[in-house]
Amino acid sequence: MTSSVYSAAVVGLGPMGAAIARAFLGAGVDTTVWNRTRAKAEALAARGARVAADLPAAVGQADVVVTVLRDHAATRRFLETVPSDLRAGRAFVVLASATPAEARRTQEWATERGFALLQGAIMVPEPLIGTDDALVLYSGEQRLLDRWRPVLEVAAPRSVFLGPDPGSAALHDTAMAQVFFAAMTAFLHSAAMATAQGLTATEFLPWARESLALLPDAFAQLAADVDAGTYDGAEDNLLMELSGLEHIHATSVEAGVDLRLPALLRDLARRAVDAGHGADSWSRVVEVLRAGSPTV
Numbered sequence: 198m199t200s201s202v203y204s205a206a207v208v209g210l211g212p213m214g215a216a217i218a219r220a221f222l223g224a225g226v227d228t229t230v231w232n233r234t235r236a237k238a239e240a241l242a243a244r245g246a247r248v249a250a251d252l253p254a255a256v257g258q259a260d261v262v263v264t265v266l267r268d269h270a271a272t273r274r275f276l277e278t279v280p281s282d283l284r285a286g287r288a289f290v291v292l293a294s295a296t297p298a299e300a301r302r303t304q305e306w307a308t309e310r311g312f313a314l315l316q317g318a319i320m321v322p323e324p325l326i327g328t329d330d331a332l333v334l335y336s337g338e339q340r341l342l343d344r345w346r347p348v349l350e351v352a353a354p355r356s357v358f359l360g361p362d363p364g365s366a367a368l369h370d371t372a373m374a375q376v377f378f379a380a381m382t383a384f385l386h387s388a389a390m391a392t393a394q395g396l397t398a399t400e401f402l403p404w405a406r407e408s409l410a411l412l413p414d415a416f417a418q419l420a421a422d423v424d425a426g427t428y429d430g431a432e433d434n435l436l437m438e439l440s441g442l443e444h445i446h447a448t449s450v451e452a453g454v455d456l457r458l459p460a461l462l463r464d465l466a467r468r469a470v471d472a473g474h475g476a477d478s479w480s481r482v483v484e485v486l487r488a489g490s491p492t493v
């Protein structure tokens with residue numbers, strides 16, 4: 198069965214919702230669009246979108262309603278406006294980002310109100326939507342993903358189901374985003390240090406990539422240590438690493454750049470060392486992180 202057999206509504210036409218609507222339209226999915234700011238919906242009419250007069254009209258014309266609003270608060274406000282008789286008989290797919298707990302609350306809230314709701318987390322930037330690289334993680338109601346896969350895979354061929362916990366997609370989303378933003382910020386910090394001392398960021402880039410190339414194997418070792426609860430420092434240990442982190446901090450001082458990131462890394466290592474774990478590997482830092490922060 199091809200995707201054009203189905204009718205979809207896309208509610209929320211920010212950069213991401215508009216990209217999803219364009220992917221649907223490009224694949225011949227019968228698509229109705231609605232957006233709070235109507236001009237963004239009308240911009241899609243030239244591509245063949247049906248612009249709904251109001252929200253009930255958008256929902257009423259669709260087998261599957263994909264909501265791509267800013268957050269879950271806006272999503273719940275939208276769902277509240279869907280008349281009861283339009284809630285049954287169609288699927289609602291929520292793609293706004295959230296915390297795991299909020300995703301679970303939204304699932305419970307929606308189920309109590311008669312919605313068949315599937316939640317997903319979009320893991321790629323807007324330009325990748327509709328390409329083979331597009332990845333959306335889903336969790337919760339597997340039957341809904343199975344049923345609507347032909348449509349949802351138009352936007353994201355890599356539509357992956359993670360399990361029945363409706364918070365799982367959000368957990369993976371936030372955990373993956375943390376890896377991404379922490380790495381990007383580390384690069385920017387290094388770029389600030391390098392440019393303060395005469396290098397360009399582009400000159401430094403290949404050397405940053407040398408560090409990056411070490412990370413896949415490093416992550417695998419960290420994951421094994423965290424799961425085993427053992428932090429063998431035979432090859433590298435926290436006392437040695439603390440000394441290196443002091444150098445990063447001091448270089449940042451010399452460069453006159455923001456000290457928060459190197460101070461954070463140094464503090465994490467120091468806490469583990471002060472607790473008597475100087476001979477352990479960097480993976481021991483997970484125990485410092487698990488202990489929670491006394492200041493934030």
Ligand SMILES: NC(=O)c1ccc[n+]([C@@H]2O[C@H](COP(=O)([O-])OP(=O)(O)OC[C@H]3O[C@@H](n4cnc5c(N)ncnc54)[C@H](OP(=O)(O)O)[C@@H]3O)[C@@H](O)[C@H]2O)c1
Nearest residue numbers: 209210211212213214233234266267271293294319322323
């Ligand atoms: N953009 C990306 O690359 C990307 C990547 C991964 C995940 N995401 C996720 O996708 C979701 C949408 O992101 P986005 O980039 O498209 O833009 P966005 O700016 O977060 O979302 C804008 C959409 O939400 C609507 N909206 C916001 N508050 C509303 C409210 N109170 N009532 C009704 N509508 C409301 C906006 O309507 P108006 O047009 O009227 O303001 C617009 O349609 C977010 O949860 C984001 O985290 C985005």
